Amino acid sequence: MEKANINNGINEEVIGEHFREILERGLGLDINDPNFKETPSRFARAYKEIFAGLDHTKEDVEKIFKTCFPTDYKGMVFEKNIVVFSMCPHHFLPVRYEVAVGYIPDGCGVGLSKLVRIIELLAKKPALQETFTQEIVELMEKNMHTKGAICMVRGEHYCMQMRGVKQKDVATTTSAANGIFLTQPEMELKFYESMRNS
Numbered sequence: 454m455e456k457a458n459i460n461n462g463i464n465e466e467v468i469g470e471h472f473r474e475i476l477e478r479g480l481g482l483d484i485n486d487p488n489f490k491e492t493p494s495r496f497a498r499a500y501k502e503i504f505a506g507l508d509h510t511k512e513d514v515e516k517i518f519k520t521c522f523p524t525d526y527k528g529m530v531f532e533k534n535i536v537v538f539s540m541c542p543h544h545f546l547p548v549r550y551e552v553a554v555g556y557i558p559d560g561c562g563v564g565l566s567k568l569v570r571i572i573e574l575l576a577k578k579p580a581l582q583e584t585f586t587q588e589i590v591e592l593m594e595k596n597m598h599t600k601g602a603i604c605m606v607r608g609e610h611y612c613m614q615m616r617g618v619k620q621k622d623v624a625t626t627t628s629a630a631n632g633i634f635l636t637q638p639e640m641e642l643k644f645y646e647s648m649r650n651s
Contacts, residue, residue, distance in 0.1 A: 506577030601632025
């Protein structure tokens with residue numbers, strides 16, 4: 454049997470082959486049933502889309518921020534209600550994230566869609582919510598001209614809703630910040646006020 458190499462990217466054939474085995478040998482399903490016959494290949498295609506972030510290099514991510522627009526704006530750029538889906542690394546079950554981000558430009562700003570694109574890309578790989586949150590502000594700090602960046606993520610974890618404790622209303626909140634949002638508490642407060650009021 455072919456051994457998957459984690460450094461070779463996403464292999465649809467391997468995913469489909471092993472999922473077929475899960476259906477037949479693990480769950481005892483009849484793979485010839487019309488409902489399941491094409492499921493392994495559908496599953497593989499879905500996983501390739503869901504985990505597209507695994508096929509992107511750090512350089513690919515940084516290219517998203519390549520274009521910068523000069524600005525004299527001194528206030529906070531704030532976006533909220535960014536909804537993305539990811540997978541938890543422990544059970545490989547979905548997580549629904551609502552993300553809010555803010556930053557203070559330092560003479561340069563990025564297109565508003567770029568923040569959404571980077572968040573979508575980071576969500577397309579299995580990672581802890583804490584890691585996902587931290588990666589957002591770290592990439593903003595590294596690739597944007599900012600005086601500081603901040604992020605809050607609210608996650609609904611299906612591994613807690615579908616199984617285990619089965620708590621459908623539980624949400625997990627994480628946050629991360631750098632720069633002026635750490636050194637000037639009033640800026641952090643302004644971010645949270647914007648979340649409540651906008």
